[in-house]
Amino acid sequence: MGDKLRFGILGCGVIGPHHARAITSLDDAEVVAVADVVPERARKLASEYGCRWYNDLSDLLSSATPDVVCICTPSGMHARNAVAVLEAGKDVVVEKPIDVTLEAADQLISAQRATGRKVAVISQHRFDPATQAVRDAAESGRFGRLTSGSAEVRWWRSQSYYDSGGWRGTWELDGGGVLINQAIHSIDLLQWLMGPVVEVTAYTGLLAHERIEVEDTAVAILRFASGAIGNIVATTAAYPGLTARITVHGDHGSAVIDDDKLDYFHIASNGDAGADYGAGGSGNQAEKVMEEYGATTSSPGAGADPGSLSMAHRDQIQDFIEAIREDREPLVNAEEGRKALAIILGTYESARTGKPVRIQE
Numbered sequence: 001m002g003d004k005l006r007f008g009i010l011g012c013g014v015i016g017p018h019h020a021r022a023i024t025s026l027d028d029a030e031v032v033a034v035a036d037v038v039p040e041r042a043r044k045l046a047s048e049y050g051c052r053w054y055n056d057l058s059d060l061l062s063s064a065t066p067d068v069v070c071i072c073t074p075s076g077m078h079a080r081n082a083v084a085v086l087e088a089g090k091d092v093v094v095e096k097p098i099d100v101t102l103e104a105a106d107q108l109i110s111a112q113r114a115t116g117r118k119v120a121v122i123s124q125h126r127f128d129p130a131t132q133a134v135r136d137a138a139e140s141g142r143f144g145r146l147t148s149g150s151a152e153v154r155w156w157r158s159q160s161y162y163d164s165g166g167w168r169g170t171w172e173l174d175g176g177g178v179l180i181n182q183a184i185h186s187i188d189l190l191q192w193l194m195g196p197v198v199e200v201t202a203y204t205g206l207l208a209h210e211r212i213e214v215e216d217t218a219v220a221i222l223r224f225a226s227g228a229i230g231n232i233v234a235t236t237a238a239y240p241g242l243t244a245r246i247t248v249h250g251d252h253g254s255a256v257i258d259d260d261k262l263d264y265f266h267i268a269s270n271g272d273a274g275a276d277y278g279a280g281g282s283g284n285q286a287e288k289v290m291e292e293y294g295a296t297t298s299s300p301g302a303g304a305d306p307g308s309l310s311m312a313h314r315d316q317i318q319d320f321i322e323a324i325r326e327d328r329e330p331l332v333n334a335e336e337g338r339k340a341l342a343i344i345l346g347t348y349e350s351a352r353t354g355k356p357v358r359i360q361e
């Protein structure tokens with residue numbers, strides 16, 4: 001390993017400080033500068049980490065000479081901020097979503113290709129042990145033929161959450177509501193576990209909030225390229241807020257991830273589905289499977305606890321550092337980050353038009 005990689009952070013609101021904590025928890029990375037249009041936020045974060053602070057990206061890039069910049073600004077600014085970083089010859093970590101339109105995502109992908117720099121789009125739950133276990137099982141065909149899968153996010157966000165930032169709940173800068181801001185994590189995992197989504201049919205509604213332009217509740221039906229079918233149920237209008245749950249089912253096994261933990265896992269023994277009838281879930285193998293991943297069924301993923309959120313980011317940033325050092329692609333590069341966005345935008349189009357929508361590759 002060479003010297004520590006020098007990180008800058010753009011945007012010091014809710015998520016910027018998690019990036020700072022994740023970066024400084026790694027041996028071979030340091031935060032050298034932060035920037036925010038609100039000077040007080042930048043100054044405060046800089047004082048916690050003993051680094052420099054600026055009011056904008058261009059000063060951060062020219063004065064602090066970081067190797068990598070984390071983009072933690074409102075979603076509709078991500079691609080333009082990231083392209084500026086790439087064009088300055090630096091690598092970039094972009095918070096989710098990659099941006100709010102496919103045009104912007106494609107501009108970022110083009111800039112990445114033109115500059116040859118590296119891009120990671122945050123999807124920190126791909127690094128949870130539960131997700132890794134289910135992905136390995138699905139990829140190696142241990143669930144048999146995949147038949148259905150679901151992503152269900154039944155959360156609550158108060159009106160004051162939406163009122164806390166002028167960009168929240170706007171089409172221009174949030175890009176939508178619960179689907180693109182909250183459920184995107186589960187949607188990305190569902191497509192990573194089940195394979196590409198080819199078509200979506202959806203309904204959305206704004207049911208429990210005011211002064212926002214976007215949906216707080218959505219239901220979608222999905223068709224996967226494999227022929228499997230699935231669904232998304234996503235809401236920030238389910239008081240008091242329940243869990244985020246992902247299920248994967250095949251003709252030889254099933255798995256359920258609940259709030260980032262492996263809640264249920266079963267694979268038929270000897271590849272034989274055995275019983276003629278089944279219901280209720282038998283022979284939960286989750287604890288045993290988690291042992292193989294050095295974790296338990298109660299190991300934290302990246303839940304609501306602020307500490308664990310930073311730690312899940314740490315795993316993804318560690319992957320990014322290794323990708324830079326080894327000159328390989330990070331697990332979630334720009335093309336990977338685009339996939340969840342394409343599904344979400346297809347969902348909005350279907351809800352708007354009342355018709356099934358093909359997902360744009």
Ligand SMILES: NC(=O)c1ccc[n+]([C@@H]2O[C@H](COP(=O)([O-])OP(=O)(O)OC[C@H]3O[C@@H](n4cnc5c(N)ncnc54)[C@H](O)[C@@H]3O)[C@@H](O)[C@H]2O)c1
Nearest residue numbers: 011012013014015036037038072073074075095096097165
């Ligand atoms: N991965 C996750 O779990 C996770 C969690 C929360 C937020 N996010 C994402 O992080 C992004 C930011 O969300 P947040 O909740 O931190 O929002 P926020 O409003 O709390 O913070 C955004 C910050 O960016 C600053 N900013 C705006 N324009 C700027 C500019 N041109 N230059 C510099 N700074 C600028 C704002 O002043 C603000 O401090 C969003 O895209 C969101 O989707 C991801």
